[in-house]
Amino acid sequence: MTDDFDAPRQRLPRTAYFDAAWYAKELDALFDRAWVWVATEGQLKDPGDFVTCRVLHHPLFVVRDADGELRAFHNVCRHRGCELVEGRGNLGTAVRCPYHRWTYSLQGALRGVPNEKECFGSVPRTAMSLHAAAVGVHQGMVYVNPHPNPPEPFDAWIAGLDEHAWPHRLDDGSMRFAGELRYEMRCNWKVFYENAVDGYHLGYLHDRTLGKLRPHNNVWRRVGRHAMWYSTERDGSPQSSSILTAQLADGAGAQRLPGHETPNYPGVVMLFPLTVFSPNPWGFYISVIEPTGPESTTLRTLSWVPEGFWGRVFAGGGEGEVVRLEELKEHPLESGNFQIEDMWICEKIQRNLRSPRFAVGPMANGPGAESPVMHFQQSVLAYLQGQLGDRVAAA
Ligand code: FES
Ligand SMILES: [Fe+2]
Numbered sequence: 001m002t003d004d005f006d007a008p009r010q011r012l013p014r015t016a017y018f019d020a021a022w023y024a025k026e027l028d029a030l031f032d033r034a035w036v037w038v039a040t041e042g043q044l045k046d047p048g049d050f051v052t053c054r055v056l057h058h059p060l061f062v063v064r065d066a067d068g069e070l071r072a073f074h075n076v077c078r079h080r081g082c083e084l085v086e087g088r089g090n091l092g093t094a095v096r097c098p099y100h101r102w103t104y105s106l107q108g109a110l111r112g113v114p115n116e117k118e119c120f121g122s123v124p125r126t127a128m129s130l131h132a133a134a135v136g137v138h139q140g141m142v143y144v145n146p147h148p149n150p151p152e153p154f155d156a157w158i159a160g161l162d163e164h165a166w167p168h169r170l171d172d173g174s175m176r177f178a179g180e181l182r183y184e185m186r187c188n189w190k191v192f193y194e195n196a197v198d199g200y201h202l203g204y205l206h207d208r209t210l211g212k213l214r215p216h217n218n219v220w221r222r223v224g225r226h227a228m229w230y231s232t233e234r235d236g237s238p239q240s241s242s243i244l245t246a247q248l249a250d251g252a253g254a255q256r257l258p259g260h261e262t263p264n265y266p267g268v269v270m271l272f273p274l275t276v277f278s279p280n281p282w283g284f285y286i287s288v289i290e291p292t293g294p295e296s297t298t299l300r301t302l303s304w305v306p307e308g309f310w311g312r313v314f315a316g317g318g319e320g321e322v323v324r325l326e327e328l329k330e331h332p333l334e335s336g337n338f339q340i341e342d343m344w345i346c347e348k349i350q351r352n353l354r355s356p357r358f359a360v361g362p363m364a365n366g367p368g369a370e371s372p373v374m375h376f377q378q379s380v381l382a383y384l385q386g387q388l389g390d391r392v393a394a395a
Helices: 020-029 116-120 154-158 189-196 243-251 338-352 371-384
Strands: 036-040 049-055 058-064 070-074 088-090 094-096 103-105 110-112 132-138 141-145 175-185 218-223 226-231 268-271 275-280 283-293 296-306 321-323
Touching (some): 020 283, 020 371, 036 058, 036 275, 036 283, 049 141, 058 141, 070 141, 132 154, 141 154, 175 338, 189 268, 189 338, 189 371, 218 371, 226 371
Parallel strands (some): 175 321
Antiparallel strands (some): 036 141, 049 058, 070 132, 094 103, 103 110, 132 141, 226 268, 268 275, 275 283
16 A cells, blocks of 8 residues: 655646636547546446446446456547447347448447448448447456556556455445436646545534544545555554544445445545545445546446445435535535535535636645645546656657
8 A cells, every 4th residue: 555645735726717728728638548447347247238328528438348348438420420329238149330321330330330331432431430438447447548558557556456446346236226316516636636636624614514534634645647545543453534534424224335344445535636545444435536527526426335335325415416606595504414514615616716816835745644735636636647658749
């Protein structure tokens, strides 16, 4: 385990958080080659099983082919660009475009073109294969990358994660999917990410929801570009939840997963740049950060709870529920929900970024304070400055 963060200082300019040109640069140099969680392996068990997703402007899908291999493609027909498949399900043995029914194999090869001879003469097959994306699997989780050959390969990106493994298995029947919640936030995605890895604010902003977490009794551990959060409030090994969180969850009757009496795994797993896992004794949450513009971000949170548990889902929400601050009936600090407290702060930061007086002052040093913020910014810069070796996009 390592938590050797450098002493923090702000590395990104103010404009990085609202400027359209900076955002365009991120689309090109970061999100075009970013690994993002897309599904559990159990959702892609059989040949033909597929899921779709969107990574910024890239519509993608992942499918299990007839040989049992997972493949990822851009969900864009090579004829006139129609979206090929929707949602999730099973494709049978081929991908059929609904528009003019060009047909592709599950390995992306163009197989059929209706009325080919009279309309086209012939269509060059190899040049018209589906555009490939990249796919990787780790601990039952499937990740996708819009780049066919990512400059940061999957194995390098995921390296070191095993040391921080969580015992939850979402596909073995011990847990069930409990719904999706969308937080629509008026802030840049980096404002959200930086707040998420800031250990300094926990015991102050969240004193009523997460408890007395001070820089010395919570810790972020650095794993490559990623960061894993633990509470170190208790004697013994670090645990996934704060003392107050455990009291609130157990007190509210949330059911613990068997064997999770001492949860010695991280409580937050930030997988740079867009994936957040929250493993805990009462469930497992997967959040995907979806930047929707330079100053807007949606956080999509999927929840799994112990099978047989019908109590109130700790993370909130039923299927497709949307949370917006302006629709809350109470003040965010009265919500009793740390996610809403964070959202409130992120929007307050975002509103101030355009002030010429806005500046980041000294940052709190330490792995349970603000050092992980700079670690994150360094990864953003590594991508934007072309340090991954494929090309240079000057930041
Ligand atoms: S756009 Fe797909 S077949 Fe025409
Ligand atoms: Fe927070």
